[in-house]
């Protein structure tokens with residue numbers, strides 16, 4: 001913990017407020033996440049976890065407050081933010097006509113990685129989608145689609161990883177793999193913010209938890 005405290009603040013949230021219509025979902029929410037640190041948002045269904053995550057990545061605009069990544073104000077269209085922040089908020093955002101391997105290949109190349117082919121092969125192996133590499137997303141099982149969504153975050157550069165219930169639909173081995181994978185990324189200096197209902201995952205990555213709502 002002492003080491004983490006010395007590291008740079010990657011994400012800073014100050015006094016975030018967000019509501020829909022007359023209903024306030026979160027108010028006065030602040031936090032800092034440093035390189036190598038994982039923060040988990042917990043709380044009941046509807047507590048506002050996804051709402052906060054969407055504001056963090058610029059997918060939603062806070063009513064009040066600020067969100068900065070490496071000191072730069074977050075906006076989804078800012079290329080610097082898009083380069084540094086990897087998100088897996090849902091797994092519905094696939095191109096219907098691109099196969100599993102084509103998705104990963106496209107991302108790795110778009111982000112200008114040096115050895116895209118090797119990385120894509122490695123990640124495919126890791127998420128155990130090698131046999132499904134040529135399939136379209138619509139033909140994958142729901143857990144395989146989740147694995148593809150997670151894989152998209154691992155074939156690109158990232159300083160901050162934002163995940164909304166990444167354990168969803170993963171089998172027991174998948175949750176254990178994810179914990180190890182995220183732990184390795186944390187050890188490499190990644191900052192992670194996630195919403196999760198899976199205590200074993202939070203324990204595996206040593207996440208600091210922030211509970212939203214009552």
Ligand SMILES: Nc1ncnc2c1ncn2[C@@H]1O[C@H](COP(=O)(O)OP(=O)(O)OP(=O)(O)O)[C@@H](O)[C@H]1O
Pocket residue numbers: 020025043044045046047048049050051052195
């Ligand atoms: N676009 C929207 N319009 C109106 N209300 C919304 C909208 N998006 C979310 N909400 C409401 O905001 C509240 C918080 O939703 P959110 O998805 O952030 O909860 P959550 O903590 O992620 O829940 P869960 O554990 O079920 O995923 C809920 O009551 C939800 O109905």
